[in-house]
Amino acid sequence: MEAILSSFLTKYNYWVFIGLVMIGLYALIAKRNLVKKIIGMNIAQTAVILFYVSIGAKQGSTIPILDSSHGHDAHHAVQAIDYINPLPHVLMLTAIVVSVATLGVALALAIKVYQQYGTLEEDEIQAQIDKT
Amino acid sequence: MTAHYSALLIVVPLVVAFMVTIAGWIDKRWCFPLSAAALLATFLASVGVLAEVQQNGVVEYFMAGWEPPVGINLRVDHLNGIVLVAIAAVALLNLLGTRPIVEKTYADRLGAFYTLYILLVTGLLGITATGDAFNLYVLIEIAALTGYALIGMGPGRASLSSLNYLFMGTVGASLYLLGVGYLYLATGTLNMVDLAARLPEIYDSRLVLSAFILCLAGLCLKMGFFPLHAWLPNAYAHAPSPVSSLVAPLVTKVMIYVMVRVMLTVFTPVFAFERLQLGGSMVWLAVIAIVAGSFLALSTRRLKRMLTFIIVAEVGYMVGGFWLGNRAGISGAILHIVNDAAMTFCVFLAAAAIQQRNEGETIDDLQGLFAKMPVTMAVFVVGGLSIIGVPPTCGFFSKWYLISGGLAAGHYGFVAALLFSSLINLVLFFRIFEIAFFEPFTDHHGGHGHGGEGVHGVAIEEAPLQMLVVMVTAAVMLFALGLYAGDIVEGFVTHVIPAGIL
Amino acid sequence: MRALALITVLMVGGLLFYGLPDFPDWGDPVSPASTHLSPFYIEQGAADTHAPNVVTAVLAYYRGYDTMFEAAVIFSAGLACFFLLRTFQQKSEETRLYRHIPTGVTLRIEEGGKTPAGSEEFEPIDSHWVPYDMIINMTCRLIVPFVQLFALYVIAHGHYSPGGGFQGGVLFGAAIILFAISHDLRSVFRRLQEKAVMFLSAVGVLIYAGTGVVCLVLGGNFLDYSFLAGMLGVDAVMARSHGILIIEIGVGLAVMAVMVMLYYNLSSAGRHDEGL
Amino acid sequence: MEPIYSFKPLAAILVSLIAAPFIFGSRSPNVREGWTFLAALIKFALVGSMLPAVLAGQEFSYTLARVLPGLSLTLRVDAFGMLFALVSSSLWIVTSAYSIGYMRGLDEHAQNRYFTCFAISLSATLGVAFAGNLLTLYLFYEMLSLATYPLVAHHQDREARTSGRKYLLYTVGASIGLVLPAMLMVYHLTGDLAFAPQGVLAGHATRTTVAVLLFMFVFGFAKAAVMPLHSWLPAAMVAPTPVSALLHAVAVVKVGVFSIFRTLSGIFGTDLLADLNLGVWVTAVASVTILTGSLIALSQDNLKRRLAFSTIAQLSYIVLGVGLLSAKGLTGGMIHIAMHAFGKITLFFCAGAIFVATGKKNISEMTGLGRRMPITMGAFFIGALSVIGLPPTGGFLSKWYLALGSLEANQWPILVVLLTSSLLNAFYFLPVVYKAFFCTEQESLFTGPRKEPPRWCLVPPVITAVCSVVLFFYPQPFLKLARMAAAALGG
Structure with a gap:
């Protein structure tokens, strides 16, 4: 128990991300409304972003924008330990864009489905398909 | 220019894709020739790369001039060399072959169609050529997004099928992304070769095992491996014909290539076959x-x-x-x-x-x-x-x-x-x-009706x-x-x- | 379905939890992720690119190839929405609706009826009730230029502070969307046509990829901005800095245009009438 | 001796393949048949031109493509292959002539397709004859199955469709289900699939494995119609008679037994089979097929079906020949390919000619037919003699050798089987002839003057019947080729 507790305390970010992934996936699979599914998908994607950003964190460091701003006075060396890991942020910028793009296309498809069937409930759509 | 073949085969269609969009608004007649020229160039470049691989072994290309793991590299060996040629050839042939159908069906949005088509091909080529695990994810999403759009334009149930494909595809890609994230967490690198070099010390780590399973599960979902195939038949069967003859031959195959690549290059056979059984x-x-x-x-x-x-x-x-x-x-x-x-x-x-x-x-x-x-x-x-x-x-x-x-x-x-x-x-x-x-x-014997010349x-x-x-x-x-x-x-x-x- | 969902969720969750014990602690400064590659970026980034914002340096330079496809992804999304939703059919002319602009009164004209004279005072509308609120209208009109200005700042200042093409582009797009929400789609179309949006999105990404191609033509590898030095008349490091700015502008354009395009198509379901 | 590397074997195969599109595209029947004859004659000439060298002990070979590492598509002409090629290419000429008479006589539909598929089938047959390894053989074997499918289903009615399905299911199904895995297993064990005089399998596999492989091959080549995989053959008799004649008396079924023969001798090797004492199992299977086939033939009233069951029985003679594992037995099996071909094709030609002239298919309706069509029935009689194995016809020679072979191998039961079967053959053939010629006026179902079928249908059976007789007195070059081949196998 104590191990779990300490694991939770030292890694709570990761716990949260796993929870979010599970919530998102559950919504994506179990919900019968297409928009709810889309929301679930987005939650899962956001959870992944949280995970990556968590990787980048470093205790006692600041955002990766260098202090000695205009870079020319390079005489005081930059210490990597002072700044958090920029790479996950870079990656997540990409992932955010991807999730926005996916969301856009998903919504467009949902609109198309709605135009076609007049509903976004999967059961009702299925009933219409079975009828024909 | 020969040194740049591997980059060109991705860059050329990418650049032309945007031009096709513009051409679509100016004069639609330019869309097809531009696309065909781009894919032809890609095909030639892919053959060039393959020839070079055949001669000198692995061809590497450093994007922005930075060697991995700092930058992203393209890495073409014999495996993806032939896959690249196959993709380029099928894409080109399909473009040429389906032109009559496309020009009839999508007359009002020809530019968009061809742009999406080329971007899809670019995505597939990029997936195949890249040496970076995260870059792979981005390109998977390019190929997937354009694919959803193209499939969703089909008749009948296409949009619903495409939406389901989108859900499944996103979950698959997200699982893969999580797997890459676990690997990054464990090693601090995203380059495939670098990963392979840094992984053996920590083969016993639970991180590596979960990363392995996440990647594999994600890819199996993307490739439509039974029982994760549920999206595939609907999406491909309801897709418009010119699209299904592009995605059906290529997309699942490229995903299988990715599996082979990840297993052989990143995890290496030692881990994949011997340690895990x-x-x-x-x-x-x-x-x-x-x-x-x-x-x-x-x-x-x-x-x-x-x-x-x-x-x-x-x-x-x-x-x-x-x-x-x-x-x-x-x-x-x-x-x-x-x-x-x-x-x-x-x-x-x-x-x-x-x-x-x-x-x-x-x-x-x-x-x-x-x-x-x-x-x-x-x-x-x-x-x-x-x-x-x-x-x-x-x-x-x-x-x-x-x-x-x-x-x-x-x-x-x-x-x-x-x-x-x-x-x-x-x-x-x-x-x-x-x-x-x-x-x-x-029900006749002798077929007297046909007068001998049935043909x-x-x-x-x-x-x-x-x-x-x-x-x-x-x-x-x-x-x-x-x-x-x-x-x-x-x-x-x-x-x-x-x-x-x- | 629920049972299936539960099983899947538990399996995925279990798998994710399985790896958890071997995670480094959150914020551990000596985890592999923080020690292998990132120190290089932090220590070298500014020296290589003159961009103190290391995220920008990595995003637009070291991993610029990724970012180019990121821009391509967003471009594809915009184009996909257009492709999927846009309908070019003319609406049937049976009943038409007009609004008297000064009073906000809606006119309904049955089939065969005459169009109101003095079209300066009337505008065609698409639904019976169109929200039209002067306060919101004016407020948004006032806000929009400032948002746009800020967006430009975010794009331009990406080297030195959090920001860059994506963020700035989204802000700029948001400004236009805000205008569209507070007025209606038609008024946006008068200022920013669909065709222009399409052009801008393609041109934006083309600027990015084209910069890479220029580098390639000048003898470097794709996206190696240092080879722009000769053309820009600066040293290699500065050339990279400029290169980053150029592609940030391209990304900004593309993202802005795509945001607007997504809104255009999603809000009107592709009909390009008044929208929401 | 080094084989002569020559393009000729490939050319012989390709001739009819190249002619196929021309035949298919022909606008008039005469042009089409002109192409067919041209292809047939060139093919025969090409095969014939290789004969002297082969008789002199030379071999020809040609490698098409290296399809797998260490394994290529290789053509190789040896004595046995030559024998088979000679039989099929010469009979194609005759059959082409007969086809013209038959197809025109009945005003059949889709004749272009018919002649095209025929040409492709012949290519495949020669390919099998000249195959230098098992893979090549398998390739042409499959090609033959697919090319003959439209011929079997030619009539496009329900019956033809069912038969076509059955035909495909048996031949392709068995080859994919049995031959392919067996072939892969052999490749896996030995890394080689080339036909060698003493096989390649020796020393690579246990007795059980060899036995399993043996049965997979024997039954897998379902074209040989070894029981219980025989029932496609009677079903396939719905095809037009020239198809039954050439394909189901010569090309297709002989390809089946040829393949078994080749595999057993070239992959397993006679010594291996003898050492492991497996030949006896092959002979047992063959004997069962011989006797059962003959018995069923007795009960058939439809002439073509009777011929089909007779074919099933006769094919197993050849399998029997290889199962005996003795030089005489092998020789007998091989020349039986030629002798049975000439005899059986005569019978089928006659059956077809009867159908064209009178529309009769059943034996019970043929009483007295000899008076109406004496030449046709005369040819039928000679063909029957040959199949029964009575002098002065070629069939006697092959049975003689088979009998000698069984004595050489000390297998008395086989001799009994042979004799019984001959007796049964006589029982089901001779009454047909007898009733056709020797019946009273009242019994005769045919009245009126002599009326032979059209010339194109009449001449071919006469030619083949004459050949059957000639082959008894002058069995060369077939006998020589068979002896050479048997000697090479060293049985």
């Missing part, structure tokens, strides 16, 4: 996939749907062959990636031509088609024979390797599944041939010439790939497989 269970899953795919294909009478279930079975071939973990099996899987792309393209293009001519979509609508569309049906027969695995078409030779892999591994279940699926394919295709050949049948009895209504030329080229390719199977394996595939694998 996953092979046996994966092969049994593949057996189930093959058998289930075959039965599902038997159960439908819709032409394109049947073909998609065949793809489900074929995915089983390749996954199973790879996880046999021996030289013959992996060779067979890799060879089958190329061969299956060619033969799936062949049959889907023929199906596109058929559906364009007669509106029906079940196999019962194909009556008398041999007389009406002899060339199309001849191509369809060649494709079918290749899928059945009749020599000297290429399908036979990859099956040959897969079966010998199964024998060498002593995995008789896999051998039996392959043979079983061949027999089912025989039934599937001859069911179609029979209908197309003999119906509407008449000229029905007016020939062939597909447009452009399509025919492409189809015939594809059919000839099936024979060529078959007759040169030995050279392909010796020249390329053997270099891919690590020496440790027997």
Whole structure:
């Protein structure tokens, strides 16, 4: 128990991300409304972003924008330990864009489905398909 | 310029894609020639890269001039070299062949169609060429997004199928992304080769195992490996014909390539085959996939749907062959990636031509088609024979390797599944041939009605010439790939497989 | 379905939890992720690119190839929405609706009826009730230029502070969307046509990829901005800095245009009438 | 001796393949048949031109493509292959002539397709004859199955469709299900599939494995119609008679037994089979097929079906020949390919000619037919003699050798089987002839003057009947080729 507790305390970010992934996936699979599914998908994607950003964190460091701003006075060396890991942020910028793009296309498809069937409930759509 | 071939084969279509959008708003007539020129250039570049690989071994290209792991690199070896050529060739041929259909169906949004088409191809090429695990994810999403859009424009249930595909595809890609994240957490790098170098010390870590399973699960979902295939038949069967003849041959195959790449290059066979001992269970899953795919294909009478279930079975071939973990099996899987792309393209293009001519979509609508569309049906027969695995078409030779892999591994279940699926394919295709050949049948002996010249009895209504030329080229390719199977394996595939694998 | 969902979720969750014990602690400064590659970026980034914002340096330079595809992804999304939804059919002319601009009164004209004279005072509308609120209208009109200005700042200042093409582009797009929400789509179309949006999105990404191609033509590898030095008349490091700015502008354009395009198509379901 | 590397074998195969599109595209029947004859004659000439060298002990070879590492598509002409090629290419000429008469006589539909498929089938047959390894053989074997499918289902009615399905299911099904895995297993065990005089399998496999492989091959080549995989053959009799004649008396079924023969001698090796004492199992299977086939033939009233069951029985003679594992037995088996071909094709030609002239298919309706069509029935009689194995016809020679072979192998039961079978053959053939000629006026179902079938249908059976007789007195070059081949196998 104590191990779990300490694991939770030292890694709570990761716990949260796993929870979010599970919530998102559950919504994506179990919900019968297409928009709810889309929301679930987005939650899962956001959870992944949280995970990556968590990787980048470093205790006692600041955002990766260098202090000695205009870079020319390079005489005081930059210490990597002072700044958090920029790479996950870079990656997540990409992932955010991807999730926005996916969301856009998903919504467009949902609109198309709605135009076609007049509903976004999967059961009702299925009933219409079975009828024909 | 030769040094830049590997970059050009991705950059050229990418740049042209944006130009096509612009051209679409200025003068639509430019869309097709631009696209065709771009894909032709890509094809030539891919051949150039392959030639270079053949001569000097692995070709690396450092984006922005930074060597990995700092920058992103393209890394083309024998494995992705042939896959690149296959993608470029199929994409180009399909573009040329389906032009009549596309220009009729999407006249009002031609620019968008061709842009999405080229971006999809770019995505696939990028997936294949890249040496960076995260870059792979971005490109998977490019290929996927454009694919959803193209598939969603089909008739009938296409938009719903495409939305389901989107859900599944996103989950698959997210799982893969999580896997990469776990790997990054464990090693601090994203480059495949660097990962492979840093992983062995921590093979025992739970992180690596979960990363492995996440990547594998994500990729299995993306490739439509049974039982994660549910999205595939609907999406591919309802897609517009010119799109299904592009995505059906390429997308799943590229995902299988990614699996092979990740397993061979990132995790290395030592981990994938020796430490985990996953092979046996994966092969049994593949057996189930093959058998289930075959039965599902038997159960439908819709032409394109049947073909998609065949793809489900074929995915089983390749996954199973790879996880046999021996030289013959992996060779067979890799060879089958190329061969299956060619033969799936062949049959889907023929199906596109058929559906364009007669509106029906079940196999019962194909009556008398041999007389009406002899060339199309001849191509369809060649494709079918290749899928059945009749020599000297290429399908036979990859099956040959897969079966010998199964024998060498002593995995008789896999051998039996392959043979079983061949027999089912025989039934599937001859069911179609029979209908197309003999119906509407008449109960007479001697056929006095036809006056001896049955061929000229029905007016020939062939597909447009452009399509025919492409189809015939594809059919000839099936024979060529078959007759040169030995050279392909010796020249390329053997270099891919690590020496440790027997 | 629920049972299936539960099983899947538990399996995925279990798998994710399985790896958890071997995770480094959150914020551990000596985890592999923080020690292998990132120090290089932090220590070298500014020296290589003159961009103190290391995220920008990595995003637009070291991993610029990724970012180019990121831009391509967003471009594809915009184009996909257009492709999927846009309908070009003319609406049937049976009933038409007009609004008297000064009073906000809606006119309904049955089939065969005459169009109101003095079209300066009337505008065609698409639904019976169109929200039209002067306060919101004016407020948004006032806000929009400032948002746009800020967006430009975010794009331009990406080297030195959090920001860059994506963020700035989204802000700019948001400004336009805000205008569209507070007025209606037609008024946006008068200022920013669909065709222009399409052009801008393509041109934006083309600027990015084209910069890469220029580098390639000048003898470097794709996206290696240091080879722009000769053309820009600066040293290699500065050339990279400029290169980053150029592609940030391209990204900004593309993202802005795509945001607007997504809104255009999603809000009107592709009909390009008044929208929401 | 080094084989002569020559393009000729490939050319001989390709001739009819190249002619196929021309035949298919022909606008008039005369052009089409012109192409067919041209192809047939060139093919025969090409095969014939290789004969002297082969008789002198030379071999020809040609490698098409290296399809798998260490395995290529290789053509190789040796004495046995030559024998088979000679039989099929010479009979194609005769059959082409007969086809013209038959197809025109009945005004059949889709004749272009018919002649095209025929040409492709012949290519495949020669390919099998000249195959230098098992893979090549398998390739042409499959090609033959597919090319003959439209011929079997030619009539496009329900019966033809069912038969076509059955035909495909048996031949392709068995080859994919049995031959392919067996072939792969052999490749896996030995790394080689070339036909070697003493096989390649020796020393690579246990007795059980060899036995399993043996049965997979024997039954897998379902074209040989070894029971229980025989029932496609009677079903396939719905095809037009020239198809039954050439394909189901010569090309297709002989390809089946040829393949078994080749595999057993070239892959397993006679010594291996003898050492493991497996030949006796092959002879047992063959004997069962011989006796059962003959018995069923007795009960058939439809002439073509009776011939089909007779074929099933006769084919197993050849399998029996290889099962005996003795030089005489092998020789007998091989020349039986030629002798049975000439005899059986005569019978089928006659059956077809009867159908064209009178429309009769059943034996019970043929009483007194000899008066109406004496030449046709005369040819039928000679063909029957040959199949029964009575002098002065070629069939006697092959049976003689088979009998000698069984004595050489000390297998008395086989001799009994042979004799019984000959007796049964006589029982089901001679009454047909007897009733046709020797019946009273009242019994005769045919009245009126002599009326032979059209010339194109009449001449071919006469030619083949004459050949059957000639072969008894002058069995060369077939006997010489068979002896050479048997000697090479060293049985």
